[in-house]
Amino acid sequence: MTVNDQDPYSVNNTDQDPEETAEWQESLDALVADKGHQRGREIMLSLLKRSKDLHLGVPMVPTTDYINTIAPENEPAFPGDEELERQYRRWIRWNAAITVHRAQRPGIAVGGHISTYASSASLYEVGHNWFFRGQDHPSGGDQIFYQGHASPGMYARAFLEGRLTEQHLDGFRQEKSRAPYGLSSYPHPRLMPEFWQFPTVSMGLGPINAIWQAQNNKYLTNRGIIDRSDSRVWAFLGDGEMDEVESRGALQWAANEKLDNLTFVINCNLQRLDGPVRGNGKIIQELESFFRGAGWNVIKVIWGREWDDLLARDNGALVKLMNETPDGDYQTYKAEDGAYVRENFFARDPEALKLVEGYTDEQIWNLKRGGHDYRKVYAAFKAAVEHEGQPTVILAKTIKGYGLGKSFEGRNATHQMKKLTLDNLKQFRDELRIPITDAQLEENPYLPPYYHPGEDDPAIQYLQER
Template identity: 75%
Template sequence: MYARAFLEGRLGEDRLDGFRQELSHAGPGGGLPSYPHPRLMPDFWEFPTVSMGLGPLNAIYQARFNRYLHHRGIKDTSDQHVWAFLGDGEMDEVESLGAIGLAAREELDNLTFVINCNLQRLDGPVRGNGKIMQELEAFFRGAGWNVIKVIWGREWDPLLAADTDGALVNLMNTTPDGDYQTYKAESGAFVREHFFGRDPRTRKMVEHMSDEEIWNLKRGGHDYRKLYAAYKAAVEHTGQPTVILAKTIKGWTLGSHFEGRNATHQMKKLTLDDLKSFRDRLYLDIPDSALESNPYLPPYYHPGEKSDEMQYLRERREQLGGFLPTRRTTTIPLQIPGRSGSPTSSAARASRRWPPRWPSSACSRT
């Protein structure tokens, strides 16, 4: 979000230099908090979120309030959709699953959860000996949600099509999340031997593939076509809220020292080789000299105001009604609609108190 605000010109390099240095960098308000909160940046963040369980709860009640406004004729919110981007470890927070039943009962099809299932939390695997995606699927289906799972990238499609006897699917279903983490911390040869090699049928399926091709078998959350299809299906679904469970790799694109490793959260700097690999992977126009001059302070990249990327970004924001995140501190008062054929005087409104005041004779004592 900060990077996008930088591209849009709403945050300068000096503020970005103060990431996670809210007090030590240029005094209070000079840095950027890592955890969004309206109290820390009152003109930027709308809600306190990140992996504390507050995002799911806020999203559900925002979607519910949008329906409330629409049903009572206060505001047309029929084109508004609430998206919550969450983590699989975050779903263990008490608040994360606490209101999913309400979302289903209210049929909030204006709400979509996207849960990034990278199988890893701050202190290790989310479910090392289990399968978090199946667990979350059971929770949400049981609560009445529409569930979409994006597990494997399209590179797996030919292998799955050739899996006529179900050997590959069985292998996938019986492999715990901890093993999947290990595979992505190793190599293609390791995956060939320790994943496909566990069954002679699956070993034969990949014997024509090189170790590099096996290594490049993506997970679904990194396949933009699969994600597009999932987002489209979520928006078009009616009568239920939708959750998209997308399987990914922690530290994807950051290099072999980061991807799938338990130390990812504690590693704050990329090595020079990792920086160059990251640049090449994202096709960034940054010369080697700019990285080599100070590997611990790489330059910020901006494609230029007249670039195709910036033109597209600004066009999309205009069509969507402005830049986000942004938080308004002043609002236009909403007009409360009156009841057709009923008095709307202040005295009449005062008589309709909620909750109602019951006479003492109607109360029972125990």
């Protein structure tokens, strides 16, 4: 027998009992004919899982359907006040964007990135509110590797917390000229030792160093030097960043070391510095296959709660559409409107179109991505920290420039856009319900005001408690 003969995919594979095999195939045919493709798929996936338990050596399925890993019925209850958290998240998003915008005023124009944090705000806030532990925790605290281009969001949060002032925010990317109030462009402990713990730029530094940090924590614990058994390492990364050789180079080693104290959160907004990450492909599916092949636990957070009812009523047509649609189309949908999504996504299959026949165009437009849904993100984070024996990667689908308006959301140029027009500012303010007047914005469009409701505001007090 040759090696190829042992390959289960080979046409030359030996069958010891062809008649019995034919009976099993006929059973599957009958099941699909009677109960449909979806039920047939469920049975086959169940059998594949069982074959793994029995160590049969059957090749695994590297990718799953383009839906959430955690089903709605398996989601834990969200423990917090979602409305209060949403309220101050809006303030953080406003101040983060305004920090970058004000840094483009005449005579300064130091650059920055508005759209990255806009896409990942919910990911960070679920972590800050419910999972990250500070250095005063008995475990020694968690180590967080923040995505470099999202730094304005961390500064904006620190402003609401009272750790930074408006002077600091106006010193973004101006460490020397506005010392001692300057803020570094990206996370950098040498430049801001009291603020940042790890450098994460250039791209690729975060993931590989997070792996070494997680391994070091295991080493210290296993040798009785320092007990870091309850400490977790989190790395927030971009989907485009995952093309860096440092981003993928040590994944197998992390799995071999069973670094279950490590979680990667990849912000899959489908865009890199200069355009789509995989316009004609599907980066989430690619990363799922890559990480699963390397031995990681994979959790996908693709669709928000608004999709739950549609998927519950689906007979397989909607999931088929989701599986077949390339990233470039998904990006285009979020640069258009609900009517466009109806005609160019749902209408590609009559059964899928029936699912939304009672939906308005606005309801279709409000079908959110999973990375913007607190409940979905919380469920994924909780599953990650409870998983044992493997590192975990969370693949969260988001929209680059989320909430910044039509000029930003899903646009190929959004990563390079540094400032907002007066109309952009007004639309963004309205979207986030920021109590700033037209007159305040029109007074000097280069310097729109930051927003802080005051220390006594219930949402600020809630933030401080968390």
